[in-house]
């Protein structure tokens with residue numbers, strides 16, 4: 001079958017709930033992807049920040065194969081060895097007192113389970129836990145509470161109350177580039193606004209506050225340092241559990257193991273997926289002993305969660321990140337990209353802002369650097385031009401004008417420089 005036939009069949013039989021990039025991918029190695037016609041691409045999106053150790057890593061293939069030969073599935077009713085070793089490892093690498101993990105199958109499920117946990121924690125303390133606070137511009141998933149927490153209308157349109165479940169309220173996002181305040185004030189202001197949200201939009205019974213420490217789908221928005229400083233104090237004072245959604249930013253993506261490590265965050269719960277499984281469908285909600293004390297047998301269950309094959313691959317994936325120094329490489333190559341993009345920004349006024357940490361980088365295109373009007377069509381065009389040049393890049397942002405560089409963490413300096421040359425070339429042809 002050729003790519004046209006595949007695309008035609010997909011149109012006929014797959015629910016067209018999203019638009020795909022018109023490439024049929026067939027194989028990959030490291031940071032390189034190949035399509036059905038044999039064309040090669042430098043992958044700068046890693047399957048949306050998932051394939052952190054690179055494509056078809058031999059150790060992942062071995063881990064999956066070895067486990068599949070022994071036992072593919074047990075269900076959550078039985079113990080299995082890879083699952084136990086994985087949750088032990090997660091307690092080791094995650095910050096502070098995070099210790100107990102519930103395993104599921106995606107980022108959305110991780111968020112849903114974290115919500116369930118904080119609701120139970122609230123009721124076990126005689127509270128209602130009626131409210132949940134998330135950020136405007138955030139992304140936490142597309143089902144039930146995860147969709148309701150997501151702070152962007154474009155994902156909610158047409159889904160009525162399903163997309164706005166009761167009790168969810170939103171607080172302003174600290175978005176320095178689009179703020180009229182100084183970076184410092186922007187952070188402080190957005191954090192203080194949470195107090196208003198609690199006092200005016202809830203009955204004071206907040207089950208949790210959830211945040212992506214670096215907003216991913218919202219356009220790689222990095223909150224100023226002042227934001228977290230003030231935020232942590234407010235949450236502590238109000239006794240509100242803090243969920244850090246590291247589904248996209250975790251596992252070395254930001255140049256540290258977790259993005260919250262840039263601010264030394266110590267959340268009560270963390271949600272994980274994407275980079276956890278190296279491409280296998282696995283998600284996790286990890287919490288402190290204090291939070292999970294309320295859990296009773298029967299509160300949670302998943303047929304596939306903690307599946308031995310996914311767990312074995314995830315465990316090996318973490319070991320590869322450690323053995324190959326990929327967190328360090330993320331920080332190192334991230335600098336190459338940042339410096340290269342900042343250079344391009346000086347020569348091209350269409351680049352309004354360059355931001356990010358490690359290999360979680362966004363650059364925002366604007367029609368005019370003064371008005372900062374989003375250059376939406378130009379951004380789409382860039383994705384297409386780069387595709388033709390053999391570079392796969394992500395698209396996101398609240399206005400759809402942010403190009404996202406989130407390659408496998410094993411990307412080399414040579415590949416990064418090649419990508420920068422191609423970005424410069426496509427900017428010229430814009």
Ligand SMILES: Cc1ncc(COP(=O)(O)O)c(C=O)c1O
Pocket residue numbers: 048106107108109111139140141142212216217245246247248249273274
């Ligand atoms: C921060 C964050 N949370 C949750 C999700 C949902 O994850 P999934 O698509 O695996 O359900 C995403 C997906 O992009 C995400 O970026």
